[in-house]
Amino acid sequence: MPSSSRLPSFPFPPSTSTHPLLVVDYSLLTLSPTTPVSKAESDKLFHACTTLGFFYLKNHGLREQFNSLFDVCEEVFALEEEEKKKYDVGVSGNSFGYKSIGHDNVDEEGNVDTNEQFNLSHDDLLSFPKVVHNEYPEPVKKNAEKCLAFTSGAHGVTMTLLTHLERHLQLPPKALVNLHPQGDGFASPTKARVIRNPPQAESSTLALGSHTDFGSISILDNNMTGGLQVLPPGSDDWQFVQPLEGHVICNLADALAILSGGVLRSNLHRVLPPPGEQRVCTRWSGIFFLVPEFETVLSPLSSLSPIIAEGAKTMTNAPEPGMTCEQWFHRRLFGVRASNRKGPESWLGSRGTEHIVVKGSSARAHEKRLEEGFSQGVKV
Secondary structure, X not given: OOOOOOOOOOOOOXXXXXXXXXXXXXXXXXOOOOOOOOHHHHHHHHHHHHOOOEEEEEOOOOHXXXXXXXXXXXXXXXXXXXXXXXXXXXXXXXXXXXXXXXXXXXXXXXXXXXXXXXXXXXXXXXXXXXXXXXXXXXXXXXXXXXXXXXXXXXXXXXXXXXXXXXXXXXXXOOOOHHHOOOOOOOOOOOEEEEEEEOOOOXXXXXXXXXXXXXXXXXXXXXXXXXXXXXXXXXXXXXXXXXXXOOOEEEEEOHHHHHHOOOXXXXXXXXXXXXXXXXXXXXXXXXXXXXXXXXXXXXXXXXXXXXXXXXXXXXXXXOOOOOOEHHHHHHHHHHHHEHHHOOOHHHHHOXXXXXXXXXXXXXXXXXXXXXXXXXXXXXXX
C-alpha cells in the first residue's frame, strides 16, 4: 500500500463526473506455468489503445517499486532549495532532474504550473555511477538500485504491452520493442518522474496544461488522488479519471500514434486540483515515461504493416518528414519553459499530435501561428 503520509485524507468524491476506462489485467497478457495469454484481454488492450488511448492496468506487479520511488523523491523534495537548484532541469530540452513550481507554462496566455517534479533518467540508472545525462542528489545516489528496480520493472511491463500491439498492428516481431533499446550505446528520454502538487485555492487552477505525452507509453500511479482529466474524442467536456486502488493508469503517447499511422491514439489530458474534499490534499503522482531511442525517425511504419499503411493515408498530425524522436522531444519541451516564452507561439510550438480544428476566418491565422511556434521551438 502507498505510504499513509502521501494518501489523500478524503476519498475520491463519488458524485464527480468521470470518464470510464477499460480495465486490462496484466497477468492475462503474460505467459506463466498456470495461465496462458488471454486473446480476449489482448483484444481489450488494443481496443483501449485505438479509442481513447487510456486504460487501467491491474496485477502489474509495480506497487512496491512505486512506493520506493515515492520515498526517494520525497527525500529530494525535502532538500534545501539551493541544493535542489543544483539539479535544475534548465530551460533547454533536458528533462532530467528537479523542476520547481512555476517553471513551465500551462497555456497560451503564459500561466504557469503549480507543481514540483523530480525526474530520473533510465539511462543514468542503468549506467550508475557513470553519468549519461545528469548528476543526481544524495537521496538518489544512495538508493540508485531501488530507483533502477522501478524503471526496469516498468520498462518490462511496457515491453509486454508493445509486443501485443505489434501483433494487432501486423508488425514483424519486435518492430516496436527494438525501437526502445536500453544499455550502453543508446540514449533516450525514458524516465521516472514524481510530482508533488500542493493544495490550490481555486479548483480551476491548472497543475499541468492540456497535452499529449511525448513518447510511447506512460504509466501513472496517482496515490488514490484525483486531478487527472481527459478530453474524450469528439467532446468539448473535460472529464476526471477516477483513481482505483491497486490499478495504474496507462496511456499511449505521440511516438506510437505516429509510428502506427494514427491507428493508436495519443489523447489530450491535463491535471487540475483534486475534486471535492480531496482539494485540500497534496497530490502525489509517480510516472514512468517510455520513449524511443533518440535517433528513431518519427514516421509511420507503413512498409511493415498494411494496417499502418492504410491508417497513414488519412493521418493529418504527423511531424515534418525526417524528424527524429530527439528533435520532437526537445521541440515540445522547449516550448513549455516559461523562461523561453515569446508569446502564444511558444506554447503552440510545444504541441503534439492532437488535431486542433479551427473554424472560420481565423483558421489560416491559427495555422500560421502554429507553424511559427513549431519553427521557433525546434532546439536540439
